[in-house]
Amino acid sequence: MFHVSFRYIFGIPPLILVLLPVASSDCDIEGKDGREYQHVLMISINDLDTMIKNRTNCPNNEPKVLKKHACDDNKEGMFLYRAARKLKQFVKMNNSEDFNLHLSRVSQGTLQLLNCTPKEDNKSVKEQRKQKSLCSLGILLQKIKTCWNKILRGSKEH
């Protein structure tokens, strides 16, 4: 009995402390009502999607993009943060001005709506450098769109 109480006193609190960052969200999302996303970001994402489809025919097997990160529950903010930072890598000189501006708007606008504590910057930068094809960009944009919809759906339910 003494051993059981010892376990509870000294075992569980550290466990909670370790798991707390995993369970909690690192980012605060300001645009949860969806107005910024619906009136600005979504327009740019749709325009980019149209431009990508006009320029390339992407294969059925989707390239892996942000495979280590997903729009999990309580992780939406962090996913969007990483995705927005990755979008910057797709800004190139050989893209049209409108294309680059839309990319920048989605990236910068998303980051402006998030209040995140940056983590794992080095690893995410390396990963972003590897995948710069337009098909990857298209998939990334779809994931961003899906994650935003999930956030807005969740805010409506609450």
Place this chain on the structure above:
Amino acid sequence: MTILGTAFGMVFYLLQAVSGESGYAQNGEFEDAELDDYSFSCYSQLEVDGTQHLLTCAFDDPDVNSTNLEFEICGALLNVKCLTFDKLQEMYFIKTKKFLLIGDSEIHVKLGGKNITSKKLNIVKIVKPEAPFDIRVIYREGANDFLVTFNTSHSQKKYVKELMHEVAYRQEKNENDWMCVNLSSTKLTLLQRKLQPDAMYEIKVRSIPNANYFQGFWSEWSPTFHFRTPEITGGKMDPVLLTISILSFFSVALMVILACALWKKRIKPIVWPSLPDHKKTLEQLCKKPKKNLNVSFNPESFLDCQIHKVDGIQARDEAESFLQDTSPSQLDESEKQRLGGGMQGPIWPSEHAAITPKAFRGDSPFGCLAGSISMCEALVQPSSRSPDCREGCKNGPHVYQGLLLGPGTTNSTVPTPSTFQSGILTLNPTAQGQPMLTPLGSSQEEAYVTMSSFYQNQ
């Protein structure tokens, strides 16, 4: 005293320093500049030229010396930190695609690189839409209304798509009497009855963002459109409607005239039938078997007939002799007198007006039996001497026969007698063979003729 004087001196000194009339200010230029009102206002126009946006700023005070002043915007920009405005006369503007459209920006007024004043604003909250155009008014005669349509360039834009429009119209002669209607679509219907007929109107429209995400100011008014309302159509009616109304009026008038003309003869007898006149009914019944009979209760019809008053005793003797000659029918003396009296014609109906009630009293009925009827016939015969009224007098006794019974039907059975209450002569034959000369009562003028014989004759 000294202290008081010193205090007053210091007060005056401070007043001078504050007013600055002595030219004490160290940095006169800047202080002069700070005294000017550098307040300004801006508005944005999104996608005004393709994908380019326009931001325009101007000082509120038009007297501000803006010679060396610059405007700069920082924040909420794509890929850059700040952008500098261009100047056109007294207006500062910037045309760029690099607006983020999320978050606030800061606009700085600078003089020689130094920041004079700043203002924080959000570009999506100061949007001024472009003015609508191509406003038109079409009169729809079938619906009696005016269809107002106009166009706006924002229907093709991506960002500011939802607008609220305000349509203003007025009669040209009424200054400052604008009627306003708000709508979110580009079509409006104005009812004709709400406008003055045969009047000239002018109409214009402007827009404002629909206050969802983008907000801002009213646009400029569209160019004014003029239209005239049609005249009152009261004097000009539809020809078909006019024809129908005239025809219906005349038909109604005709029906009224016919109703008035035929009221007594045709309509009233049907609607309010009068009680049958016994005399006329009798005449009608008599006319049926023999249409050429002169049946009438009017004594004037028998003026041509020579009617002689028969003496009572002589009548009785004649009657008896007649009866012996023809048939064993029996007549009461009073009945003879009655019959004789009945031949007087004109006086006859009035004398026997009260016969029928006596019949109902159960007096011994006098019945002109078949035989007695022939007696009657015999009595009546002398009256047919006059050749002038032969026809009529022939009809008289014939009628009498018709009234009593048909010729040659003396022995026919007599149905149940029916009597009129109005005092018509009733013939009440009895088949029981009652004595014909049975006295009927005190009145010798009474004569009973029953209606049953009429049915027999028919």
